Amino acid sequence: MPDYIKLHYKVSNDDFSRAGEASGDVKKKLKQLGFPPDIVRKAAISLYEGEINMVIHANGGFIDALIYPDRMEFVLADVGPGIPDIELAMKAGYSTATDEIRGLGFGAGMGLPNIKEYADNVTIETALGEGTTVSLLILNNK
16 A cells, blocks of 8 residues: 555535445545455544434535544544534434425534544534534554
8 A cells, every 4th residue: 555545525515315435435535445344444433423414404615634553643624603602512303304305314513522422533613604524533553
């Protein structure tokens, strides 16, 4: 494997038919590169939850992934409304999803809590009316 692999994905707003494509592609690549199943799972869950949040709440955006032998770094950036209260948003079950989104099976309020549970480090930078950037670190501590 080279020093690292860089991947870039565009995440579309409200396009549930494509939601999960980026995280699915990263999962596939990690498997091909021989990462342990538990590390692949942590990365896939963390990234999927962030990707779905971007589709539901944030007018889409992009995901950049850097894959190193010992870690994965993901940056999910959007130009959505921002998160008014990060502490509240991190609580399991809290959601601002509409009834329509909940009717599709999304918006249960587990996105950020799951990211926090599965990522080794999470940093959230947000500005109301400007957007949010979520940075994730997944360690490959074989």
